[in-house]
Amino acid sequence: MSADASSGTDDRLSGIRYAGIGDEAAPDLAGQLEALRRLGWRTIELRTVDGTAIADLDDRAFARLSAGLDAAGIDVVCVDSRIANWARPITGRFEDDLDELRILARRCAALGTRYVRVMSYPNAGLSEAEWGRRAIRRMTTLVHEAERHGLVLLHENCSGWAGTRADRMLDLLQRIDSPALRLLFDIGNGVPYGYDAHALLDAVIGHVAHVHVKDARARAGGQVDYTLPGEGESGVRECLTALLQHGYTGAWSIEPHTHLRPHDDHNTTDEEGVAAFVRYGRSLERLVQREVTADNGGARA
Template identity: 35%
Template sequence: MAESPATTWTLSGFGDEIDPEPDMQAAVLLALGARHIEVRSAWGVNVADFTDALTVRLRRVLDARSIAVSAVASPIGKVDVALPVEHEVERLRRVIRVADGLGARYIRIFSFYRAAGHSHDDVRDAVLERMAALAAEAEPAGVVLLHENEKEIYGDTPDRVLDLVESVGSPALRLAWDNANFVQVGVRPFTDGYALLRPYLEYLQVKDAIAGTGEVVPAGHGDGELLETVTALRADGYAGFASLEPHLASAHELGGFSGPAAFGDAARAFADLTRRIGVHLA
């Protein structure tokens, strides 16, 4: 029986998990075989606060290393849903300028926190109103918003993520899949969510977690069903980005940190996993 042809996924990673300095971010990614970077912050400045001058400065650094940008990892939607609709729409406009300046098609977003004492049902209409407004801003700009299933936002479980993407119904809203985040809210990612969400899955963020504690660990070392997920993605013909977001040293509201050594450990763990199923990372 003939072997199936090799599959290649494009390796990327959150540069600020390595170091605040983009030169170091690029050097480590290149050493690990990646030619793309996911930009969340540079020089300690979050992308939502980038000026045009800072965007140009970062683009020059990355171009000098022949590094392209897979996505802009914005914090849009990581705020209380009680804020006015225009609050995040205005921030998205600025982030779209950053994405355009960096040559990125994808922008990561979230689906809002809620105040204590409010249920998911209480805030559903407000969340959908804001997500639809964000998608309406993104669509004519030619960018795709990638909703990440972050814990404690509206879309942190597969059923609510599906509700979001299908209710908004925009080609400018798709999903960034994060196995570890699902584990941290008590979900078995592949078992409970893969079939439901695969039609909208357009980007893979790579980290794993232990169910009992929520501790983030390298890919394949936790309960995130990473092997089942990547095996199914390969079988489905996925050929997109796989972006390392290890969170192995610390995590906080706007992101996390690993450092060069732990980031390398995370990259090698994921490469071992994909090698087992015949996926090449480049």
């Protein structure tokens, strides 16, 4: 499998590389690959297979995963870790994150990707100042470990100290000051976390190396409905347009949240998940063709 910078190009729109988080389509690899086959895409983002995180697969299961991807001609653009995520607060065991990163260093080499998705630790009763100090200290250690293995940690605008604020993301990048730390921008996270995604993107766009395409609409009681791209309140069209205008060349990876939502264990049947994933991908393709490239003077990305 090739490295992250050269895979998954959609032939109809040269330069735009579509991908998807596989377990959003199906828990098993066969279902994940079937969804990509129907879309005609060749790039996947890995989070879990058969409900197991990539770092937790035993060696035999990981060998089957790697062989299956090779046989299907599918490239891996990123591995989504649990490092510093919503389930690992700042007061939790740091060794769990270091252990996961070391395992993923070996597995990413086999999968042909350098990118590992991380967050920056939810708080657990600490003061804002102490939370920030500990988060930066932990992230610095993780980035140095990533440097040793040739990995790039992609910090997502999600849970954690720097998850929802551009000033903290920029502070984190400046303090650590390493090419092994970049940003993953999830367009749909602004709605559930209560911030303007497009405004945040404008502030950090030069540091974005990977993008999740997700859309959502807020409803009464603080609940969120996830929608097809362009049908919600996340500003998908505006964000994708801004990325193209800035010269972004990474992948656009769909995370529909219609089949699997890690936060609330929402699931459907496998076939429903595959069909919903394909419908979401087709909707994104249409949005790009009809609106996003039109916003760029009709030029191809």
